[in-house]
Amino acid sequence: MVADDSLRHASLDPSTQQSFELRWERYLPDLWIGLSRVYGDRADETLQRVRDILVTRIAKRPDDLKRLDEARLLEPDWLQKPSMIGYATYTDRFAGTIKGINDHLDHLSEMGVRYLHLMPLLQPRQGVNDGGYAVADHHTIRTDLGTMDDLDDLTTTLRSHGISLVVDLVVNHVAAEHEWAQRARAGQQKYRDYFHVLKTQEEVDAWEKDLPEVFPDFARGNFTWNDDCQGWVWTTFNEFQWDLNWANPDVFCEFLDFMCELANRGVEVFRLDAIAFIWKKLGTGCQNLPQVHDITQSLRQAMRIVAPAVAFKAEAVVGPNDLIGYLGRGRHWSRLSDMAYHNSLMVQLWSALAARDVSLMETALSRVPDKPSTTTWATYARCHDDIGWAIDDADARDTGLDPVAHRQFLSDFYSGDFPGSFARGLVFQDNPETGDRRISGSLASLAGLERALEAEDPALIDAAIARIVMLHTAILGYGGVPLIWMGDEVGMLNDDWQRDPDHTDDNRWVHRPVMDWSLVEQAQAEPHSVPGRIWRGVRRAINARRRSPEFHASVETVVLPSPSRKVIMWGRPHPEGRMIELYNVSEQEVWFPMETLRSELDDVVTELLSGFDYDLTPMNLRLAPYECLWLSARPGS
Numbered sequence: 001m002v003a004d005d006s007l008r009h010a011s012l013d014p015s016t017q018q019s020f021e022l023r024w025e026r027y028l029p030d031l032w033i034g035l036s037r038v039y040g041d042r043a044d045e046t047l048q049r050v051r052d053i054l055v056t057r058i059a060k061r062p063d064d065l066k067r068l069d070e071a072r073l074l075e076p077d078w079l080q081k082p083s084m085i086g087y088a089t090y091t092d093r094f095a096g097t098i099k100g101i102n103d104h105l106d107h108l109s110e111m112g113v114r115y116l117h118l119m120p121l122l123q124p125r126q127g128v129n130d131g132g133y134a135v136a137d138h139h140t141i142r143t144d145l146g147t148m149d150d151l152d153d154l155t156t157t158l159r160s161h162g163i164s165l166v167v168d169l170v171v172n173h174v175a176a177e178h179e180w181a182q183r184a185r186a187g188q189q190k191y192r193d194y195f196h197v198l199k200t201q202e203e204v205d206a207w208e209k210d211l212p213e214v215f216p217d218f219a220r221g222n223f224t225w226n227d228d229c230q231g232w233v234w235t236t237f238n239e240f241q242w243d244l245n246w247a248n249p250d251v252f253c254e255f256l257d258f259m260c261e262l263a264n265r266g267v268e269v270f271r272l273d274a275i276a277f278i279w280k281k282l283g284t285g286c287q288n289l290p291q292v293h294d295i296t297q298s299l300r301q302a303m304r305i306v307a308p309a310v311a312f313k314a315e316a317v318v319g320p321n322d323l324i325g326y327l328g329r330g331r332h333w334s335r336l337s338d339m340a341y342h343n344s345l346m347v348q349l350w351s352a353l354a355a356r357d358v359s360l361m362e363t364a365l366s367r368v369p370d371k372p373s374t375t376t377w378a379t380y381a382r383c384h385d386d387i388g389w390a391i392d393d394a395d396a397r398d399t400g401l402d403p404v405a406h407r408q409f410l411s412d413f414y415s416g417d418f419p420g421s422f423a424r425g426l427v428f429q430d431n432p433e434t435g436d437r438r439i440s441g442s443l444a445s446l447a448g449l450e451r452a453l454e455a456e457d458p459a460l461i462d463a464a465i466a467r468i469v470m471l472h473t474a475i476l477g478y479g480g481v482p483l484i485w486m487g488d489e490v491g492m493l494n495d496d497w498q499r500d501p502d503h504t505d506d507n508r509w510v511h512r513p514v515m516d517w518s519l520v521e522q523a524q525a526e527p528h529s530v531p532g533r534i535w536r537g538v539r540r541a542i543n544a545r546r547r548s549p550e551f552h553a554s555v556e557t558v559v560l561p562s563p564s565r566k567v568i569m570w571g572r573p574h575p576e577g578r579m580i581e582l583y584n585v586s587e588q589e590v591w592f593p594m595e596t597l598r599s600e601l602d603d604v605v606t607e608l609l610s611g612f613d614y615d616l617t618p619m620n621l622r623l624a625p626y627e628c629l630w631l632s633a634r635p636g637s
Contacts, residue, residue, distance in 0.1 A: 011059045020058055027301040030335050034298030038291055039249050046249040054306045057260035068309040080376045080553035083546045086115040089486035091145050094515050098146035098154050112542050117166035125175035134175040134241050138258045155266025164268035172274035173241040181242050185228035195242050196234035204232050210285055236277055246278045256302055263307040276316045288322040297335045313339040320344045320368050327375040334372040342377040347390050354413040356586040357565045364395040366559040376553035377480030381471040386428040386438040386508055411437035414446055422448030426507045442511040444491040463587050466626035469537030473628040476545045477581045480553045489538050490519040490531040544608045550574040566590050577634035584623040591620040601633045608632050
């Protein structure tokens with residue numbers, strides 16, 4: 001470790017210098033451990049470079065953000081609070097430009113949004129760019145969206161509304177047009193070392209033997225021949241996305257520097273895209289390797305020194321047993337990302353709806369290891385991506401299901417091919433070799449609203465609306481930061497995605513529409529319309545959650561064995577009030593045995609969604625189709 005007891009920096013004012021010294025002393029051990037494990041003999045040199053970056057960047061950190069740093073140090077659970085409601089969208093689809101976000105802040109505020117994820121903002125390559133995730137310039141905003149000055153103005157405005165901005169940082173790869181890749185092709189060895197370039201087909205074959213294909217329909221294999229480099233470039237996702245070599249500390253330092261730059265512009269959460277793939281080891285699938293967590297730990301500690309107001313969110317769509325590693329287990333406990341996507345929850349909600357059975361959900365969710373109490377889940381029913389049926393084979397078998405057959409059933413059901421399905425979705429990336437068949441589609445169309453409206457059947461419309469509201473209520477009730485995908489709050493349907501020639505090869509654009517603001521206007525003006533009923537149902541659950549301490553994310557949701565296969569039963573044992581949540585996942589009414597609730601709660605409880613008191617002494621409780629109940633017993637109430 002670098003031996004330097006003197007941390008006096010002429011460029012820092014006394015207050016900033018003191019803060020830096022205290023944080024450096026506090027987080028240096030965890031920063032060093034990650035660097036030493038990954039970079040070995042180069043760790044000392046890398047640590048010195050890291051310190052120089054942090055000193056330079058903290059000297060430029062604006063005063064209002066330094067104040068936010070101090071506030072967050074006094075409120076370390078800011079991401080875990082029940083009032084933290086999330087919203088995710090593409091800037092251009094939602095508001096046209098960064099400046100245009102200002103025109104719709106009232107809508108976000110009315111929903112109670114305090115966490116705004118604007119999908120990739122940094123400049124991508126021209127043409128096909130994986131929805132913006134092929135970044136060509138880390139220091140420039142997409143030219144059609146605005147400028148870095150616009151970003152500064154937006155973050156300032158959002159902070160005044162109590163909203164934190166979330167920005168994507170693609171950590172596994174850059175566009176083939178990125179300056180680093182251009183210099184590598186020009187023969188500069190320094191930048192060639194930023195990437196993985198193999199010389200022979202034999203080397204490629206040795207790696208490919210264990211590597212999965214992410215996009216088998218349009219990106220076969222994991223390597224692309226490049227004439228300029230005279231070698232095979234590692235390209236996990238697409239031939240125009242070059243995987244970075246994180247074994248090179250130059251890559252680490254480059255990322256740390258522009259993370260600090262974005263943090264100084266007011267970005268409060270970094271979504272670490274494709275984080276699971278960043279370390280490569282021959283003979284493995286090159287996902288979820290220990291070095292991924294060592295690198296994340298060092299990046300996280302460095303950011304805690306320079307900008308403690310900033311949080312990390314891991315975009316790791318991996319199996320449940322691997323997922324918890326991104327929040328920290330063992331020696332990484334609470335030292336990695338502050339948030340991770342609860343992909344298993346999303347999958348299990350859709351599975352339970354299709355099967356009208358919660359058995360698999362109970363098995364799968366009860367086996368998810370406890371996360372560190374200082375971290376939080378990002379819960380969601382839909383996002384910008386496809387739905388991959390990440391169902392563990394053992395979970396399925398232990399529930400009496402054939403895992404392959406059940407995944408096939410879910411793909412058939414949500415593509416609308418299964419007899420009696422209410423859904424209308426599209427199969428994405430059909431891989432006959434693995435049986436992987438993912439699904440695209442808007443939440444409303446997958447929940448049956450599109451078919452119901454076409455049939456002009458009031459009963460089917462009622463059921464679809466109830467499913468949409470139930471899904472939102474469940475992600476709000478699980479604990480963590482619930483993420484509402486743009487348009488779902490008013491029931492936007494599948495988009496006519498093929499009208500845009502840039503999107504014809506990727507049917508995920510079916511659930512990435514341009515925001516229909518007329519539906520929002522209708523929802524507000526006509527509460528009994530379809531958008532109005534969805535809007536009221538979602539907002540009712542949001543408002544109930546925001547005033548209920550039971551949903552603080554430091555408390556784990558407990559999956560309770562439900563006496564009805566049609567009813568989800570969750571417990572939240574918060575010190576300020578024990579809660580039982582019930583969700584009917586079927587279109588049938590269910591008579592739920594009250595003795596199950598009495599064994600967990602008092603005889604009289606408050607139902608938080610309605611505000612009514614419930615007497616639990618009768619024999620049974622009637623649950624209407626897709627009804628949700630949040631039953632709370634608060635000490636002394």
